[in-house]
Amino acid sequence: MREELIIAGFGGQGIMFTGTLLSQAAMMEGKFVTYFPSYGAEVRGGTAHCSVTIADTSIGSPVITHPDSLLILNKPSLGRFGPRLKKGGLLVLNSTLIEDETSIGGGQVVRLPATDIAEKIGQITVANIVALGKYLALRKIVSQESVGQALEVLLAKKKKELIEVNKKALLAGYEYK
Amino acid sequence: MKKLFGKPESLTTVNHKYCPGCGHGIVHRLIAEVIDELGVREKTIGIAPVGCAVFAYDYWNFDVTEASHGRPPAVATGIKRVLPDRVVFTYQGDGDLAAIGMAETIHAANRGENITVIFINNAIYGMTTGQMAPTSLLGMKTTTTPFGREAKIAGYPIKVSELLVTLEGTTYLARGAVDSAKHVLEAKKAIKKAFEIQLSGKGYSLVEILSQCPPNWKMSVPESLEYVRKEMMTQFPLGVIKDKTGMTV
Amino acid sequence: MKQLMKGSAALGEGAIQAGGGAYFGYPITPQNELTEYMSRRMLEERRVFIQAESELAAINMVFGASVAGARAMTSSSSPGVSLKQEGISYMAGCELPGLIVNVQRGGPGLGNISGSQADYFQAVRGGGHGDYQVIVLTPASVQEMYEMPSMAFSLSEKYRTPALILTDGILAQMQEPMELVKINAARSGDQSWILDGCKGRAPRKIRSLLMEEGALEAHNRHLQKKYIEIKNKEQRYQLINEQAEIMLVAYGVSARVCYTAVQEANRKGLKVGLLRPITVWPFPEKIIQELVPQVKAFLVIELSAGQMVEDVNLAVNGKTPVYFYGRAGGACVTPEEVIKEIGKI
Numbered sequence: 001m002r003e004e005l006i007i008a009g010f011g012g013q014g015i016m017f018t019g020t021l022l023s024q025a026a027m028m029e030g031k032f033v034t035y036f037p038s039y040g041a042e043v044r045g046g047t048a049h050c051s052v053t054i055a056d057t058s059i060g061s062p063v064i065t066h067p068d069s070l071l072i073l074n075k076p077s078l079g080r081f082g083p084r085l086k087k088g089g090l091l092v093l094n095s096t097l098i099e100d101e102t103s104i105g106g107g108q109v110v111r112l113p114a115t116d117i118a119e120k121i122g123q124i125t126v127a128n129i130v131a132l133g134k135y136l137a138l139r140k141i142v143s144q145e146s147v148g149q150a151l152e153v154l155l156a157k158k159k160k161e162l163i164e165v166n167k168k169a170l171l172a173g174y175e176y177k
Numbered sequence: 178m179k180k181l182f183g184k185p186e187s188l189t190t191v192n193h194k195y196c197p198g199c200g201h202g203i204v205h206r207l208i209a210e211v212i213d214e215l216g217v218r219e220k221t222i223g224i225a226p227v228g229c230a231v232f233a234y235d236y237w238n239f240d241v242t243e244a245s246h247g248r249p250p251a252v253a254t255g256i257k258r259v260l261p262d263r264v265v266f267t268y269q270g271d272g273d274l275a276a277i278g279m280a281e282t283i284h285a286a287n288r289g290e291n292i293t294v295i296f297i298n299n300a301i302y303g304m305t306t307g308q309m310a311p312t313s314l315l316g317m318k319t320t321t322t323p324f325g326r327e328a329k330i331a332g333y334p335i336k337v338s339e340l341l342v343t344l345e346g347t348t349y350l351a352r353g354a355v356d357s358a359k360h361v362l363e364a365k366k367a368i369k370k371a372f373e374i375q376l377s378g379k380g381y382s383l384v385e386i387l388s389q390c391p392p393n394w395k396m397s398v399p400e401s402l403e404y405v406r407k408e409m410m411t412q413f414p415l416g417v418i419k420d421k422t423g424m425t426v
Numbered sequence: 427m428k429q430l431m432k433g434s435a436a437l438g439e440g441a442i443q444a445g446g447g448a449y450f451g452y453p454i455t456p457q458n459e460l461t462e463y464m465s466r467r468m469l470e471e472r473r474v475f476i477q478a479e480s481e482l483a484a485i486n487m488v489f490g491a492s493v494a495g496a497r498a499m500t501s502s503s504s505p506g507v508s509l510k511q512e513g514i515s516y517m518a519g520c521e522l523p524g525l526i527v528n529v530q531r532g533g534p535g536l537g538n539i540s541g542s543q544a545d546y547f548q549a550v551r552g553g554g555h556g557d558y559q560v561i562v563l564t565p566a567s568v569q570e571m572y573e574m575p576s577m578a579f580s581l582s583e584k585y586r587t588p589a590l591i592l593t594d595g596i597l598a599q600m601q602e603p604m605e606l607v608k609i610n611a612a613r614s615g616d617q618s619w620i621l622d623g624c625k626g627r628a629p630r631k632i633r634s635l636l637m638e639e640g641a642l643e644a645h646n647r648h649l650q651k652k653y654i655e656i657k658n659k660e661q662r663y664q665l666i667n668e669q670a671e672i673m674l675v676a677y678g679v680s681a682r683v684c685y686t687a688v689q690e691a692n693r694k695g696l697k698v699g700l701l702r703p704i705t706v707w708p709f710p711e712k713i714i715q716e717l718v719p720q721v722k723a724f725l726v727i728e729l730s731a732g733q734m735v736e737d738v739n740l741a742v743n744g745k746t747p748v749y750f751y752g753r754a755g756g757a758c759v760t761p762e763e764v765i766k767e768i769g770k771i
Contacts, residue, residue: 020430020601023430023601023602024430027428027429027430027603032602032603033430033602033603034600034601034602035430035600035601035602036596036599036600036601037599037600057689058685059602059682059686060682060683060684060685060686060687060689060761061679061682061683061685061686061758061760061761062596062600062602062679062682063596063679063683063758063760065760065762066762218624219623219624219625219626220623220625221623222493222494222621222622222623224490225633231635232635234631234632234633235631237629238629239623239624239629240621240622240623240624240629240630240631241621241629241631241632242490242493242520242621242631242632242633243516243520243632243633243634243635244486244489244490244516245486245512245513245516248482248483248486248489248513251478251482251483251484251486251487251489251490252486252487252489252490252493253490254476254483254487254490255448255450255486255487255488255489255490255491255492255493255494255496255498256490256491256493256494256621257490258448258474258476258487258491259447259448259474259490259491259494259495259496259498260494260495260622260623263494263622263623280479280480280482280483281479281482281483281486283479284478284479284483288476
């Protein structure tokens with residue numbers, strides 16, 4: 001097994017957190033993982049993306065050129081990374097913020113209104129976790145339970161109160177049809 | 178029989194390479210006397226500059242390191258932070274301290290590093306044979322201001338001690354000279370006070386010493402002493418410029 | 427227990443566990459995380475941390491802290507490391523140990539903030555003025571980022587010459603599982619040169635100015651003798667598939683790219699291997715010379731316009747073809763590109 005995923009969106013959408021969370025969960029399952037962040041020149045409001053590779057064997061380059069999967073949370077990122085998706089790859093889109101349906105290559109495209117769902121949960125900032133939930137339902141590279149445990153590890157120190165809402169978001173995404 | 182005069186223990190017997198009339202030898206000795214009097218020779222680490230005093234490490238009988246041009250305050254910072262109970266001082270000329278090393282000078286002072294800086298201001302680059310220094314006086318002829326220093330082309334002489342006054346990190350700033358016995362004794366008092374401030378952990382001290390450079394000033398020794406008194410002291414007045422300690426000299 | 431850690435933080439923690447007593451740095455991307463990490467951890471450990479006013483000041487603070495006997499270090503990225511060269515030359519001249527970390531970014535000039543390997547020449551050919559060498563180590567994983575400062579400090583003290591960890595923006599910013607294994611913090615080498623006050627001994631002087639007739643030449647002979655000893659004893663590398671016909675040569679992040687390419691090529695039945703220098707000075711020339719009879723071609727991969735390839739060429743000495751593929755300006759080579767290059771041989 002080897003999965004290369006790029007997660008992309010606005011700075012502030014929790015792109016880096018999503019990547020770290022997935023990486024933490026993969027590590028906790030004893031898998032090999034690399035996480036590589038990339039920021040725009042501007043820190044807030046600019047584009048942000050990260051690359052996560054998860055595999056059964058040791059990983060070489062942490063840089064991903066043609067990802068197996070894309071988790072795209074805003075429109076500019078679709079234009080930038082859509083064309084790089086591997087043939088037959090998986091594209092998970094945040095349809096609340098991306099109406100455009102043209103610039104998508106081959107493969108499986110899944111649209112979910114991640115921001116709307118997050119709003120209904122009562123915490124708009126967990127749209128990233130909603131999208132991650134859907135992605136994990138489609139590509140079972142790590143279990144939902146591991147991500148839940150990873151949430152507890154990462155949020156234990158400073159944001160303990162956000163663990164539950166994140167778990168809710170994860171489940172909502174996972175179960176979204 | 179009482180010994181009235183002798184070589185301080187903090188000086189070696191190595192012969193100076195300084196020119197006749199130069200002030201460096203006097204200041205080296207003053208520092209050595211002060212270190213002897215304070216009984217700190219075995220816990221002192223000196224930093225020699227690049228410039229005429231580059232060989233200072235040969236003349237002092239305690240631990241001394243070199244530093245690249247302008248960087249003694251950074252080197253002193255590194256030493257003092259690692260060994261806070263040692264006595265650390267830099268010995269720097271005007272080019273080293275106020276031109277190439279001005280950033281290090283200001284920031285070591287601003288951090289309030291608990292070090293002592295002995296600053297020799299002779300308004301010229303001696304080692305490289307007489308180029309303009311940041312402290313060269315207006316009108317002063319040097320090998321790079323052959324028509325005299327003109328503000329429009331080369332700016333103004335920097336008053337280092339006054340410049341450092343506004344920095345909250347500075348504790349003691351004083352200016353002396355070595356043109357006369359009286360001034361030499363006063364300079365020694367200022368140097369001693371600067372070291373005492375460091376020993377009591379009170380922070381950054383700098384003593385600027387106006388010195389003469391007869392060969393590069395193209396003057397006889399008496400003429401150069403006169404120049405220090407008439408011209409240098411007008412631009413760079415002697416005295417205590419800042420003293421946060423309230424300690425009396 | 428494994429934990430997810432960023433390369434820069436791993437390096438910082440590794441330096442702390444190795445007994446690093448003083449850190450001096452100046453902000454520059456992409457190594458800020460290291461300076462920030464040290465600002466917190468060094469104070470927690472009651473050690474010395476200063477955000478210096480410049481890279482010049484930082485390296486000279488390292489000089490001072492080293493003079494005073496501390497395990498001292500600084501870190502920066504390419505443009506900042508250029509500024510440090512003066513201080514590094516003085517440290518080499520004065521035979522002071524110390525650690526410099528270069529998180530390389532794209533150049534020349536201000537360049538960009540992407541990972542790069544364009545400072546190889548600067549690192550292994552001296553960098554500053556004068557005939558000198560620094561020991562240059564190249565980590566290729568977060569685990570190695572953690573373990574390498576200890577090795578760097580030890581070698582640096584043993585031979586009394588600065589050591590440099592040559593890494594890049596990708597390795598510094600990436601995260602992967604690693605283990606906080608026990609680190610050797612024992613100081614090595616002679617210490618009878620440290621300046622700590624001359625109590626009970628003769629005063630010591632540290633200097634690199636040697637004006638007496640013949641003195642500087644003698645000092646240089648002494649340095650060169652030391653460098654030859656390092657060359658003979660300290661060449662380190664990792665070799666994957668020693669029976670390979672095509673041997674990739676790459677360090678740091680390019681070695682990781684090559685590792686993926688090797689896996690892929692082997693799947694296709696190609697006899698491809700990877701020689702990863704761990705020290706790039708001393709360059710592992712002995713193993714290259716040993717490989718020459720069996721290897722049909724060397725392919726050097728770098729994130730530069732071709733720098734380490736010169737050292738490979740020097741070692742191979744024309745006996746086997748040496749090919750090069752690289753990308754400069756902060757672009758990263760991909761495994762696909764490496765495979766394509768292998769196909770061209």
